[in-house]
Amino acid sequence: MRKGKEEMQSTVRVAVDAMGGDNAPSEIVKGAVEAVNECPEITVHLVGQLTAVQEELKKYTYDQNRIKVVAASEVITNEEAPVNAIRRKKDSSIVVALNLVKNGEADAFVSAGSTGAVLVGAQLIAGRIKGVERPPLAPLLPTMNGVSLLVDCGANVDARASHLVQFAKMGSIYMEHVVGIKNPRVAIVNIGAEEEKGNLLVKETFPLLKNCDEINFIGSIEARDIPNGAADVIVCEAFVGNVILKLYEGLASALMKKIKAGLTSTTISTIGAALVKPALKRTLKDFDMSSYGGAPMLGLNGLVVKSHGSSNALEIKNSIIQCISFKKNDINSKIKEYIQKED
């Protein structure tokens, strides 16, 4: 009981990249303020160019003890080569914020900036948990009956079988302890349900996952079954994961456009559209990625959450709030334990 109470009261300190993303700094600052106002256990370091960030902050009312502006004069853009940018721009918001995590001044880092720079910076500065071969980026995908975790969607392609086994373990921990799915079902993305199907990587990984006691492996998943929620943790290498994630976003958005056009294509349908709109909006909200916050990068010292480049305040707020359960449930200790079991 005492431990539970302490956990409830402990603070989660989040370093937020105020300069990252298409809507920085305005939406980032707004999202940070909303997170702090909604969750008493959160404090935020807003890292970025002082004047710009302070101008935005002036617009809001919040507990000034819980948002601190940290100066970082440089900004890393999407166009820059990640490794170079991280090495050269020592005073960029990404590097300064990650150093707060490294030095123990922050528990987590949230950014909507360059995915490459965040992933590279996280590994170089925060560093990997001992034993983790490759920290994956693991977004939640909306499905017909909830969400599934897709690991890996990161920048490091051409993964090995041992990486995928670690993705399965880390993804299981995340889904069980952060999202709250008991004994999450793990599947590997494949081009057929049968064990003998697949490319070389899948054929090599399949038996390893099958023999892995720590996870609930249910076999192959075909891409068509992902939206049905047929598995909780969906394992694949990053090239395939990236294709799945981006097609999910692109196709959902294209279909919405088609539907909007269809709804208003005749006079009668336009009248009907006014009647269906509220109900339709509510239902489709489940398929809106921004309500699920950002994608965690698993297996690092500290937590790194990558939010969409197009994030608005709501998505930033959700990304920040998501850090609470990650810290409270001590995900990194659980990952350490799982990974070391392997050795």
Add this chain to the structure above:
Amino acid sequence: MRKGKEEMQSTVRVAVDAMGGDNAPSEIVKGAVEAVNECPEITVHLVGQLTAVQEELKKYTYDQNRIKVVAASEVITNEEAPVNAIRRKKDSSIVVALNLVKNGEADAFVSAGSTGAVLVGAQLIAGRIKGVERPPLAPLLPTMNGVSLLVDCGANVDARASHLVQFAKMGSIYMEHVVGIKNPRVAIVNIGAEEEKGNLLVKETFPLLKNCDEINFIGSIEARDIPNGAADVIVCEAFVGNVILKLYEGLASALMKKIKAGLTSTTISTIGAALVKPALKRTLKDFDMSSYGGAPMLGLNGLVVKSHGSSNALEIKNSIIQCISFKKNDINSKIKEYIQKED
């Protein structure tokens, strides 16, 4: 002029697998009858178990000179290992029909049966065009402004760069001469727009495509831009292509279910739903894969079209009709010419 007239009158002979697919033989036979009734230049060999096929045929009125039933006592199921099934079941509808193509009695083969068996059988029996390293399966994907060809979605994964270059060439010929897109834009599926991004295969293939004079290569395409129709020919290896194709189907179907649920979730929305339904249906028809027929397998002697396992009569009819422009435009001679230029 004389040549044009001859082309108009020449017959396209299609061998149809009457036993393949979830709805065989009823929907297959129905689709064949509809194709023959709609297109005077088509004749069909319906290959399958005599009694079953003849029972279905009895239901319809058609020109009896243009549909011939060819006996094949065996059926290959989805569960069978393709290579074994093709080798052992010599009297299966797939093997018998492919032999009609091989022996010059049919110009094309249409099947909704086991994809693996069709792909393996096509290569073993009809055979590859000289110089073609790997015949890809190339379905049309619906997009916001038409269709794009996705090559390869076949069963042979772990492709080499030289395969992808041939996919690009054959896909360009198909889009230009069958679908009618002048100078089709070719793109390679990648995880970013920049040339230096990608996995080993993409990095190796990119410069080869860039230096290929015969095609209109526009660079990388991210999966999110596929539904926008950002390229006409989308090149990738089969594992990635299979993921794209199946996620396309799965996500579109999941979203439709969500939308239907949303439309009828309240009394008011149910009234509105009745008003929007016709217009919505018309608009979404563009995103219905079955209206585009099956996927051609490119680079074979003769044409092989793989229709969805769930094909209904409409899809079978469209798959059969699609064979006309393939033959009339002499796609295989064009492929031969392109591939041999490479040597």
